[in-house]
Amino acid sequence: MLQRIQTEEGDARHILPRRVDAEHAALLVRVVHQTLISAHWSPSQNPAPTPIMVSTNGGRKQARRFLRNRRAWSRNGMGGRGTGILKSHHMTTHGKVDAHLTERRQATRWLQAVNGRPLATFCGSYLLGAAAGVTFSPLAVVNACLLTSGVLWLLLRRRSLPVATTLLVVCAAWLGSAQGIRHTVQDAILWRTLPQGEAVFAVGEVVSEPVKRRTIWRFIFRARSIQAGQRVFHTPTYLWVELPEERLDNPHAGERLQIEGRMRLPSATGASGASFVDYLRRQGVVRTLRPYRVAKLDDSGWRVFFSRLRRRLIKNLRYHLPTREGHIAAAIVLNDRTGLDSSIRESFRRTGTVHILSPSGTHVSMLAVAVWAVCRLFRLSRRVSALAVIAVIWGFVGVAAGGEPSFRAAVMGTLVAGAVALQRELDLPTSLALAGFLIVLTDTGALLDPGFQFSFILVAAIIAAAGWLNALAFGVTGGRLKPVGGLLAAIGFGIVCAIASAPLTALYYGQMSFIAPLANLVIALPVQVLTAMGLAIACLPWAPDWLTAPVALSAWMVDKAVRWLALPAWASVPVSPPPRWAIAAFYALFFIVLLVLSARDSARRRELAL
Secondary structure, three states, X not given: OEEEEOOOOOOOOEEEEOOOOHHHHHHHHHHHHHHHHHOOOOOOOXXXXXXXXXXXXXXXXXXXXXXXXXXXXXXXXXXXXXXXXXHHHHHHHOOHHHHHHHHHHHHHHHHHHXXXXXXXXXXXXXXXXXXXXXXXXXXXXHHHHHHHHHHHHHHHHOOOOOHHHHHHHHHHHXXXXXXXXXXXXXXXXXXXXXXOOEEXXXXXXXXXXXXXXXXXXXXXXXXXXXXXXXXXXXXXXXXXXXXXXXXXXXXXXXXXXXXXXXXXXXXXXXXXXXXXXXXXXXXXXXXXXXXXXXXXXOXXXXXXXXXXXXXXXXXXXXXHOOHHHHHHHHHHHXXXXXXXXXXXXXXXXXXXXXXXXXXXXXXXXXXXXXXXXXXXXXXXXXXXXXXXXXXXXXXXXXHHOOOHHHHHHHHHXXXXXXXXXXXXXXXXXXXXXXXXXXXXXXXXXXXXXXXXXXXXXXXXXXXXXXXXXXXXXXXXXXXXXOHHHHHHHHHHHHHXXXXXXXXXXXXXXXXXXXXXXXXXXXXXXXXHHHHHHHHHHHOOOOOOHHHHHHHHHHHHHXXXXXXXXXOOHHHEEEOOOOOHHXXXXXXXXXXXXXXXXXXXXXXXXXXXXX
C-alpha cells in the first residue's frame, strides 16, 4: 500500500511506502528540495517533475541511502540513482547542468596526465623534492613544500584533483625533500669532521673507472670505514685517490682495496684547479687520499669483469683504426677520453656536442635500433628481438662505464623493449620517472652530477615536445611522413635540445652555443654508425678492412665537422653562470610552454577525429 505525501517546501511529489514514518518522509522531501535548489531549478519557473517511485521493500533503508548520497547528488548536479528523471528534465529545459559539467571537464583536463599516471606522479614528485633538497637551503625547501601542499589542498577542495593523486604528490614531495636535505646535511658534517692531513686506514671499493695519466692512477674510492688513530668512521665516504703506478698495477672498477695513506682537503691552483674541485664536490668527494700502502682484497665485485672487458674492447678498437680516429671512436663508443687532446675537447664544448662523449640515451637508442633491425632482418619474432635488445643494452652499459646517464637509458630501454615483448602500451613519462627514482633512491648525490642533469632534462624535453613535433612531421591528422614536415621536425628537435641544455651549459661550462642545433644534426648519422659498428668491431680481435672502413670514415667526419663548426666566433659566446633559482624558473616556464603546445595539437587531432 502506498501513500502520497506532500509538503509545503516544494511541489515535488514522492510516492513512499506506508512504513516510512512522517519524520523520515519530511526529511527526505527536504533533501530533494535542497538538491533542486543547488541545481538551479525552481518549481515556480518549471512544471513539477515526474514523481519518483521508491520501492516498498526497505523504505527506511532507502531513506537513509538517499541521505547518504546527498553529497554525491549535489556534486554531480542532480546526478545519482533515483534522480535521473529530474536531471533529464532539468537538462532539457535549461541545459545548465551540461554547462556545469563541461566547465568542470575543461578545468580538470590539464590534470588528466597526472591522474592517469600514478607511478610517474609519485616518482616525479620524489625527484623534484630531492632535487630541491640538494640544491636549496632546508628552510627554503620546507617553505616550498608547505606552499605546494597548500596549493594541492585548494585543488582538492575545488575537486580539480583526486584525493589519491593529492596524497601521492604530497607524500612523495616531502619524502624526496627529506632525502635531499639529509644528503646535504650529511655531506656538510663529513666535510667538517673528517680528519685533515692525518694518516688514515680506509677499506672500500673503486667506484669509477681508473684513469692513468703519466704514472699516476686516478679514481674515486668509496670507503666503507675510515680509521684515524682511535676514531673510526663507518659512514660511506667518497675519496679521490691518486695512486702511483708502482704501488698497484692495473686497478679496476669494482675492486675492493685496503688503503693506508694521508688524507687532505681538495685544493685548487688556478681556474682549472677550481673547476676540478667543483667537479669533486658534485661527485660527493670530501677528501683526497695519497696512498703509500695498498692491498687488494679477495671479495671484489662483479664490476671487475666488465672493467677488464672494457679495456680489452678499447684496445681492439684502437688497433683496428688509425690513431686519431681510434681516439675519437673510443671516446664516443666506450667513454674513454684519455686520448683526446684539449683542442678537440674545446671544439665539442663550443658546438654543444659534448654529450656524445659519454654513453647516454643517444648511444643506447642507436644501439637498440641497430640490434632490432638485425634481429628483424633474420626474421626473429618481436619477443625474441626485444629480449636481444635488452641483453645488448645492459651489456653495453656494463662495459661503457657511463654512470647515471647510461643507467637511466638502460632502464628506459628495458621498459620500452619489455612493453614490445609483452605487447603492452608504452608510457615514456613513467619510464623516465621510474629510472630517475631508482637512481636517486640508491645514490642521492647523483642529482648533482652534470651528466645526470643533462640526460634527464633533455629526455624530458623531448617527451614534452613529442606532440607538436609529431604534428610537424606527420600533420595534425597523422598519416605519412611529409618531407618538409620531417625537416621542420628535425630542426625543431635540435632547437628544443639546444634550449633545454643551454642553462646547464652556461652553469658548468660558462658558455652558450648557438650552432648546437646544426652541429647535432650534422653528426647524427656518423655517430649512429660509430656506435653500432664500432662496438661490433671492438668485439673482434681481427676485422676486415671493409668492416673497419665505415667506422674510420664516420670518426673522421665527426672530427672534421666538429672542428669546422667550432671555428666561427659566434658559434659559442662566454656567459656568466646563472643563479640556480633562475635556472629552476626557466625550466618551469620552458616545460609549461612545451606541454601547452603538445596539448593544443592533441586537442586539434581529437577534434578532427570526431
